[in-house]
Amino acid sequence: MTDNATLEQKNSSNSINYDIESTVLDRYQQGAKQQQPSLCCPTEYDGKYLEIIPEEIKEKDYGCGDPTRYVGIGETVVDLGSGVGKNCYILAQKVGAAGKVIGVDFNDEMLAVARKYQDEMASKLGYYNTKFVKGKIQDLKLDLDQLETWLKSNPINSIEQLSALDQKCEELRQVAPLIPDDSVDVVISNCVLNLVRPQDKKELFQEIYRVLKRGGKAVISDIVCDEDPTPEILNNPELWSGCIAGAFQEDMFLKMFEDAGFYGIEILKREETPWHVIDGIEFRSMTIRAFKGKEGPCLERKQSIIYTGPWKQVIDDDGHTYCRGERMAVCDKTYQILTNENGPYSPEIIGVPPYQEIPLAEATQYNCNDKAIRHAHETKNGVYTRITNNVNDDSECCSPGECC
Secondary structure, three states: OHHHHHHHOOOOHHHHOHHHHHHHHHHHHHHHHOOOOHOOOOOOHHHHHHHOOOOHHOOOOOOOHHHHHOOOOOOEEEOOOOOOOOHHHHHHHHOOOEEEEEEEEEOHHHHHHHHHHHHHHHHOOOOEEEEEEEOOOOOOOOOOHHHHHHHHHOOOHHHHHHHHHHHHHHHHHHHOOOOOOOOOEEEEEEEOHOOOHHHHHOOOOOHHHHHHHEEEEEEEEEEEEEEOOOOHHHHHHHHHHHHHEEEEEEEEHHHHHHHHHHEEEEEEEEEEOOOOEEEOOEEEEEEEEEEEEOOOOOOOOOOEEEEEEOOOEEEEEOEEEEEOOOOOEEOOOHHHHOOOOOOOOOHHHEEOOOOOOHHHOOOOOOOOOEEEEHHHHHHHOOOEEEEEEEEEOOOOOOOOOOOO
16 A cells, blocks of 8 residues: 555656646647547447437547446536536436536637537537536636636736736635535546646545535546556656556555545446556556545434444444444444445445434434444333444454443
């Protein structure tokens, strides 16, 4: 496992001798003008959603997975690096008239193609639910269309005027953010996160987290590698803009979500066959899903859960241990997360409510640092017997009637 210090050292921009942003922008501007098959990793989409999408969009779309499969009706979705808009127009059909789709891209050529077909697609669908905005995906507060409008009236001709530009950027972020806090149900991205500069990737994951609502999810398809890219790979501009040099090492891809505060992080799909093998390093597509919303107080409402298996015990992202078949005591926040039908855990969790419901206003603080079970009496006649074991203890899981 690579730690954060190693990641920062590995991704140091000092070891890269070209401008990543300019390289990526130039490559994808050309991709908006003329199809570039080398940018595309073979991906299967549900054909019924492609039927009404214009050919130009399908030809100039570049991706490595299909995160749209995990989006539902009525949701508000942001597509990071939306390109010419194929994923957005698939999502427009999936979320329906009650949903909303926002494509974010930094490339004017790509945005022009996506916007060109908005009216046509709205006519085919019978509703208008797409929006394409200009922004950097690692800075989703700054609306670059608004900034460019301001710059036309306030050109920068001196060092002193740079201060006014910085102030305007901050004003836009605060007063008119491109994507507000806690406003989105789903964030998707298709083979774009790897194109971001190494020094901006931590901020990128923080931005994804910021814009999601509590209970919202990120579904990201991207290119990963099984070893660190060599210096030769990192210093090849064509391999960076081609989604190779900036690839995440597989374990670090998941760790980036964890460090940003996500829970329920899981690999939805990992291609068995590598897309490319360079210098013995395998590069392949992987799709990750992660959820937001584990913050908040731990309150005692006498709930418990039963983990159904198949593992003897499992540990969640907050260090809680759940023993197979046992009535594990949990706080209200954890209970809601584990039993949420739209969350990642509910298929393996049985929720056991208390004998008598405790209103939130009357709930007391709960100590989540214990590994604990509740006696069956708690759900039958209200008699409370709680058997605890420190979560850091290496002993076996608790059993009814036995001290753990």
